[in-house]
Amino acid sequence: MEALKLKLKQQIIEALNLQDTKPEDIDDNAPLFGEGLGLDSIDSLELMVLLERNYKIKVEDPREGRKILQSVQTMAEFIMSKQAA
Amino acid sequence: MDIKCYIQSSAAISPQQSFTGDYIPQLLPLTERNLMRAVEPAYTGFIPPNSLRRMSRLLKMGLTSALQCLRNCNSAVPGAIITGTGRGSLQDTEKFLHDIRTYEETALNPTPFIQSTYNSVNGLIALQQQCTDYNNTFVHRGFSFEHALLDSILQIQEGVAESVLTGGFDEMTVEHHYIKSRIGYWKTELTQPADMLGSDTQGTIAGEGSVFFLIGTAPSAVELKGMQMLYKPTPEQLTASLSQFLTQQGVAPEEIDLLVSGRNGDTRFDHYYDVAEKVLPSSVEKIHFKQYCGEYDTAGAFGMWTATQELLSGRHKTALLYNNFYGEQHTFVLLQGSKS
Numbered sequence: 001m002e003a004l005k006l007k008l009k010q011q012i013i014e015a016l017n018l019q020d021t022k023p024e025d026i027d028d029n030a031p032l033f034g035e036g037l038g039l040d041s042i043d044s045l046e047l048m049v050l051l052e053r054n055y056k057i058k059v060e061d062p063r064e065g066r067k068i069l070q071s072v073q074t075m076a077e078f079i080m081s082k083q084a085a
Numbered sequence: 086m087d088i089k090c091y092i093q094s095s096a097a098i099s100p101q102q103s104f105t106g107d108y109i110p111q112l113l114p115l116t117e118r119n120l121m122r123a124v125e126p127a128y129t130g131f132i133p134p135n136s137l138r139r140m141s142r143l144l145k146m147g148l149t150s151a152l153q154c155l156r157n158c159n160s161a162v163p164g165a166i167i168t169g170t171g172r173g174s175l176q177d178t179e180k181f182l183h184d185i186r187t188y189e190e191t192a193l194n195p196t197p198f199i200q201s202t203y204n205s206v207n208g209l210i211a212l213q214q215q216c217t218d219y220n221n222t223f224v225h226r227g228f229s230f231e232h233a234l235l236d237s238i239l240q241i242q243e244g245v246a247e248s249v250l251t252g253g254f255d256e257m258t259v260e261h262h263y264i265k266s267r268i269g270y271w272k273t274e275l276t277q278p279a280d281m282l283g284s285d286t287q288g289t290i291a292g293e294g295s296v297f298f299l300i301g302t303a304p305s306a307v308e309l310k311g312m313q314m315l316y317k318p319t320p321e322q323l324t325a326s327l328s329q330f331l332t333q334q335g336v337a338p339e340e341i342d343l344l345v346s347g348r349n350g351d352t353r354f355d356h357y358y359d360v361a362e363k364v365l366p367s368s369v370e371k372i373h374f375k376q377y378c379g380e381y382d383t384a385g386a387f388g389m390w391t392a393t394q395e396l397l398s399g400r401h402k403t404a405l406l407y408n409n410f411y412g413e414q415h416t417f418v419l420l421q422g423s424k425s
Binding site: 017038042049 | 134135137138139188191192193194195196199
């Protein structure tokens with residue numbers, strides 16, 4: 001799980017071009033949107049693409065996406081649950 | 086024109102050091118390919134970091150030059166935003182197309198798609214400056230900036246706007262440079278800008294840039310007297326049209342003391358410039374602006390910026406810009422300065 005979260009942070013930084021942000025700057029449980037990283041709706045679409053490209057996971061339901069993209073922790077848990085299934 | 090139009094301010098990002106400080110045109114040395122790259126300024130003073138991270142190169146250049154143009158005349162919200170671009174953000178377009186192929190039309194990033202649309206720069210300017218008035222982008226190859234300019238003049242003449250932010254922007258990528266090389270756009274041998282006009286070969290040197298003007302009714306040092314576009318004229322039609330254009334503007338050929346020419350060293354189209362030059366006295370001073378910015382769809386905007394700088398310097402009184410894009414789209418723009 002820790003390795004996945006680190007990898008996820010690196011992928012988020014690269015996908016969203018978060019200049020001057022390092023993986024250790026992102027708290028596992030900090031909200032990705034609004035506070036925390038301050039991402040917006042276009043970023044949420046980019047994160048959906050990230051999940052699809054890197055983990056072959058397609059999020060069909062936008063309401064489900066809102067829960068999954070709360071934090072790095074929720075994203076990692078979702079990926080693990082899908083990989084276990 | 087019933088209502089006089091003036092150039093109230095301008096800003097240019099180009100292969101020259103044109104964005105800040107005193108502009109001294111330089112013949113740049115090229116080492117790798119026939120391409121003059123734009124010198125990008127520091128964007129952090131213009132664009133918030135959270136927006137900057139998402140923007141591609143052309144969007145940053147376009148937005149920053151537009152904002153600098155507004156800053157130069159202490160204006161925040163223009164009456165309209167009208168631009169021209171031949172290709173829009175090529176970097177985003179190429180990324181989007183590559184991803185379509187790589188990911189077989191699935192999992193496509195939204196950002197390059199959004200930014201690849203031609204009117205992205207206009208949208209960004211409008212959002213940042215909270216400008217909700219007329220907003221339009223023209224995409225007509227070598228007439229793109231020129232149609233933006235014409236629309237700006239019409240907006241002012243119709244009384245719709247008192248000031249218009251008018252711009253032209255294009256970028257060149259390595260891939261697009263290669264594609265255009267296949268259809269003879271560029272010289273096949275590495276050619277220096279200093280040698281391009283006397284090279285006696287086909288093709289030219291590529292360029293890129295973003296240039297903005299604030300055009301309005303408030304008097305300033307440079308008046309935009311008029312413009313005319315011609316599509317694929319014969320040399321005879323070009324001569325007749327230029328003479329007629331000057332007559333319509335009430336300017337005798339002898340009154341023009343500066344010709345800003347789009348001559349680019351392509352032997353296929355040099356004769357048009359010879360024809361235009363014959364209409365003017367042989368003593369007229371000439372600046373061949375594509376030696377400094379290269380060839381691209383909206384290079385005419387850099388030509389107009391060059392003419393504006395010359396008139397602002399007081400060295401010249403009346404400037405004629407003549408440009409053509411690969412022999413198809415021809416434009417005259419007449420500018421008059423009040424400094425001398």
